Amino acid sequence: MIMTNRRMLTGLLSGAVGMSALAEEPAKKTAEAVTPPIELPAQEEAKEDAFKAPEDVAAPPADAEKTESGLASKVIKPGTGEVKPRSQDAVKVHYSGWRSEDGEMFDSSLRRGEPAVFTLDGVIKGWTEGIPLMVVGEKRRFWIPEELAYKGNARGPQGMLVFDVELLEIFAEPDAPSDLAAPPDDAVKAESGLVSKVLKAGEGTEKPGAADIVQVNFSGWKQDGEFLVSTAMSGQGPGELKLDQVPIRGWSEGIQEMVAGEKRRLWIPADLAFGEEAQQGAPEGPLVFDFELVSFEKYVDPYPAPEDVAAAPEDAETTESGLASKQLSPGDGEKKPSADDMVNLSFAGWNAEGKFIGGSEAQGRPMNIKLSDSPIAGWVEGVQLMTKGEKRRFWVPAELGFKGSPENEALVFDIELLDFSTPPPAPAAPEDVAAAPEDAEKTESGLASKVLIKGEGETKPGPTSKVTVHYTGWTTDGKMFDSSVTRGEPSSFGLNQVIAGWTEGLQLMVEGESRRFWIPEGLAYQGQPGKPAGMLVFDVQLIKID
Numbered sequence: 001m002i003m004t005n006r007r008m009l010t011g012l013l014s015g016a017v018g019m020s021a022l023a024e025e026p027a028k029k030t031a032e033a034v035t036p037p038i039e040l041p042a043q044e045e046a047k048e049d050a051f052k053a054p055e056d057v058a059a060p061p062a063d064a065e066k067t068e069s070g071l072a073s074k075v076i077k078p079g080t081g082e083v084k085p086r087s088q089d090a091v092k093v094h095y096s097g098w099r100s101e102d103g104e105m106f107d108s109s110l111r112r113g114e115p116a117v118f119t120l121d122g123v124i125k126g127w128t129e130g131i132p133l134m135v136v137g138e139k140r141r142f143w144i145p146e147e148l149a150y151k152g153n154a155r156g157p158q159g160m161l162v163f164d165v166e167l168l169e170i171f172a173e174p175d176a177p178s179d180l181a182a183p184p185d186d187a188v189k190a191e192s193g194l195v196s197k198v199l200k201a202g203e204g205t206e207k208p209g210a211a212d213i214v215q216v217n218f219s220g221w222k223q224d225g226e227f228l229v230s231t232a233m234s235g236q237g238p239g240e241l242k243l244d245q246v247p248i249r250g251w252s253e254g255i256q257e258m259v260a261g262e263k264r265r266l267w268i269p270a271d272l273a274f275g276e277e278a279q280q281g282a283p284e285g286p287l288v289f290d291f292e293l294v295s296f297e298k299y300v301d302p303y304p305a306p307e308d309v310a311a312a313p314e315d316a317e318t319t320e321s322g323l324a325s326k327q328l329s330p331g332d333g334e335k336k337p338s339a340d341d342m343v344n345l346s347f348a349g350w351n352a353e354g355k356f357i358g359g360s361e362a363q364g365r366p367m368n369i370k371l372s373d374s375p376i377a378g379w380v381e382g383v384q385l386m387t388k389g390e391k392r393r394f395w396v397p398a399e400l401g402f403k404g405s406p407e408n409e410a411l412v413f414d415i416e417l418l419d420f421s422t423p424p425p426a427p428a429a430p431e432d433v434a435a436a437p438e439d440a441e442k443t444e445s446g447l448a449s450k451v452l453i454k455g456e457g458e459t460k461p462g463p464t465s466k467v468t469v470h471y472t473g474w475t476t477d478g479k480m481f482d483s484s485v486t487r488g489e490p491s492s493f494g495l496n497q498v499i500a501g502w503t504e505g506l507q508l509m510v511e512g513e514s515r516r517f518w519i520p521e522g523l524a525y526q527g528q529p530g531k532p533a534g535m536l537v538f539d540v541q542l543i544k545i546d
Helices: 011-017 042-051 125-133 249-255 377-383 500-508
Strands: 072-077 090-099 105-108 116-119 139-144 161-171 195-200 213-222 227-230 239-242 263-268 287-297 324-329 342-351 356-359 367-370 391-396 411-421 448-453 466-475 480-483 491-494 514-519 536-545
Touching (some): 125 139, 125 161, 249 287, 377 391, 377 411, 500 514, 500 536
Antiparallel strands (some): 072 139, 090 105, 090 116, 139 161, 195 263, 213 227, 213 239, 263 287, 342 356, 342 367, 342 411, 391 411, 448 514, 466 480, 466 491, 514 536
């Protein structure tokens, strides 16, 4: 996957590029990292002993070390050497954590089978203070008072916490270069304003292109010396970048000047970084990065744009609306779909610059939709020009692009019409659509239902089962808003992925059964924008329980 080391970009950079923190910190200040214990199979009960709370979980023993803050700790296994992590360094650890009051384990990297890597300035205070007391190889037990743990965070474990921590590795924050503020005289300045200097020569003459994939080590600072990020602190080795997707333009330009094995320092002006007034917490102003180009590979576009992507050729047909098209291969017969037909399409799309924007192959399946419901207005007109099996290229002007989008651009699509059919007529609204009849079943939640066709067997789905159904839905005024029947294709989904009325109601059904549901608004969409409001009525046929 491109940019495998997204966790590397911490602090200010992480907010700017939408990347997560260095790692899933086990003692993170926010509670998302608190993982509940994993249920182990019965045959592994013996292993569970390793996760039992320590005998002294309730309070630190008399021989525990104590700091002024109230943190207590005791060495369980000594380490080697004298080097200890600093508060700004990153570390790799194995750990287990228990609540002091009842000995319940709430998190453990050992149970997950993978050590945790994190920066010490990004975790709870007890860890930030305690782990710098340790050397590599040391295992220590910490009794962390609530004030140094999750106090004030209702989602985190409360009270005093006890951790057993083994320090496996230290990843020190790299020292800032002495020439951050101004590049030396022998640095080379490009027309764009990017300045660079080779720190170590590489091998060969081949350089990566603008869309290639590179493996790099890097460290970055602001010009005032403030540290930003470093792959050296990730514990994961080099980062992988696709050069046309990197967050800083100066990275892309600078790395394209490097050869494999080369190390280079880049002084990146603000306009090639995040600007002088960067948004979303990104670092402002000029930045300095040291890069090592470990290796690179040429990017082969799996969906190359057509040669005529920029403009329709002279022999293309153009309609009054401005839609241009050209047949790539003929279809069968003369019959063409109408806007009300269901169409099955294979397609690929690009913008006018040749950037791939999506396609059925990338999605893993053709698109099956009612033509009038297609997301792109130009498709509605264009596909009606085609016969079954035909392949055609369309140049779609911006005004015929994505429906409802205020920022449309001209697009190009290659479309193959695989099949089309006239959908069955929409089911008529039930006579009792306005309210559930007296003989309807009602649950405590307010859900009402009535069996229309009995099914077979006794097996019913559970709350997380996957089911396949046909359905039609109406508002209480009889207006149909959705139907798999008119699409000619049943729907499959997990019962934990739908509105509460469906999750509850389908658990009443057996395969083959059809049932009508009157779902109160509190079990439906509850005012969600773009969704039907009020009580909803559904006729549902349960085809299959997976």
